[in-house]
Amino acid sequence: MAQILVCLRGWNVPLAQAEVAALLPNTDFTELAPRFMLTNDTIGAETLAETLNCAAGIQCFLRDVKYFNTNEDTSDKFYEKITTMLSSAAVRGSVAVRTLRISGRIDGVSTRTMAAEIGAIAVDQGNSVDLAQPDYEIGLIADGESQIIACGWLVGDFDDSVGTAPRRATERPFFKPVSLDPRLARLSVNLACGPLDDYAVLDPMTGTGGFAMEALTMGRNTVAVDMDEVMVAGAKQNIDWALQNHDHHVQYQITQGDASNLQQSVDEIWHGKISGVVLDPPYGRNSHGTLEHFQLITATIQSAKSIVATHAKLVLIMPIKPAEHEIVLLHGNWQDFTTLMKTSGVEIIQYWSEHVHASLARLVILAEFTNEVRH
Ligand SMILES: C[S@@+](CC[C@H](N)C(=O)[O-])C[C@H]1O[C@@H](n2cnc3c(N)ncnc32)[C@H](O)[C@@H]1O
Structure with a gap:
């Protein structure tokens, strides 16, 4: 065979x-x-x-x-x-x-x-x-x-470099240290959305547009939102730059808006047509204390839930301490976090860690939106 x-x-x-x-x-x-x-x-x-x-x-x-x-x-x-x-x-x-x-x-x-x-x-x-x-x-x-x-x-082919290399954060017109490695961004989009379809990937906190660039250059429609207008302008610049040599017929929306009110921030044409959500929430200098950090995540998840397609998945990126036997979030407690996930209506399927440098790794969490909210 x-x-x-x-x-x-x-x-x-x-x-x-x-x-x-x-x-x-x-x-x-x-x-x-x-x-x-x-x-x-x-x-x-x-x-x-x-x-x-x-x-x-x-x-x-x-x-x-x-x-x-x-x-x-x-x-x-x-x-x-x-x-x-x-x-x-x-x-x-x-x-x-x-x-x-x-x-x-x-x-x-x-x-x-x-x-x-x-x-x-x-x-x-x-x-x-x-x-x-x-x-x-x-x-x-x-x-x-x-x-x-x-x-x-x-x-x-046997080319060593992933096709994302030309879009490394430092190569882009708009750069901030928050940018994700494009390989990880690309892989996260695929985990969340599955095979290519006519729906859209949603990035509710797009920052410099790391997920959006990868989604669009592989031919996925994309909806990107960020609260900060400087980020929205910069992400737009990055997206236009990344799409220069691509002839995919993709649609995208990039808007200044609140991730905890996606009903309003996301055009109605995409409601019910979101195949996956990728979320890289603010942390460190950007976040305002542990509780608010978690609350922002849960509010975003709940808001996303109202506009995603059935079977949509969520990929959430959280900073962790590297090389620990158990998960140690940089901001907040892992047990508290998993409980919060359940109560906001997502079920964690699996998670992996990706090394960044000696004092930072990223936890890549794959979850599915569930209909029931568990307490
Ligand atoms: C860690 S950064 C995202 C980085 C992004 N993945 C990239 O590749 O550049 C988090 C982003 O969330 C945005 N943000 C924070 N609170 C928000 C909210 N309530 N709604 C939308 N965006 C928000 C911040 O402006 C920031 O750009």
Whole structure:
């Protein structure tokens, strides 16, 4: 059976796994290795391309993948499987074998030698080799952590940098230290909204527009709100800049308004059409004490609840102390916070932490809006 492998980027593997589940909710995956997710399901070419265009945590896909564990097997059978993969391919043309090593080395394995071997098999099967402009690319990935080598038709590329790199906070026309890492912003939008749709993502406290830029450049309609008119003007500037080289037909609204009164701040056309909410509330210098900080979050959640679509999710980013065994919020108590979440009508599904620097990490909380409010 033809299998598809998703190879994840290494910057936050658990978050990348969650992103795959969010973007491909109807596909069953098994974990071959932390950075290799495998499925027997069919995923159409268009969906693969769209998923890659959205994702921050996916490196590439390998279609009709063959793999082996170097601790358990020799490469002979692997080459036999690749011969089958190439002979059963419906197309012939020029190919290039691209190689990638992830999570360290595999002793005694040269991906370059293996690539040459696979290139020779491809030629035997009636193809030619063209490294510059091939009709098809074959991907060969060696994962040092699991000692697994995988090979298949490459969808995507082996580029090291996520497509968000040109939108790093310091590159933008309007910059404030509150800006999120665009990779994390992009991934959060995907966790909250799932696959692309005609609805909109809502960012009720948009600041410099970090979530909005990522949502719009992947083709999602976006509603962004901020109380501070300087932020609204700056976010607009950033969004126009980020959209310069994108031809997505996206709609967006960016408004000065109060996150705790979204009924009023958000255009009516989007009421009921919000597929997900991303929330990065103020903290530190911006916040006015712990209680108010939590109250602002709950008021925002309750307000968002009245305009979101059924099944909309929320991603909330909270600053925490890094590398603690338990969660230590920088502002407020975690137990108090989880109780408050329940009483404001959201159910926490899962959370992950993302390192920022020695004294700061971010907790990424995924929650769903529930109908009942629990006390
Ligand atoms: C941490 S910053 C958001 C940073 C943003 N994620 C970015 O990438 O730039 C929080 C933002 O919330 C805004 N804010 C605070 N209270 C608000 C309220 N009641 N309604 C709307 N925005 C609010 C602040 O003006 C600030 O821009």
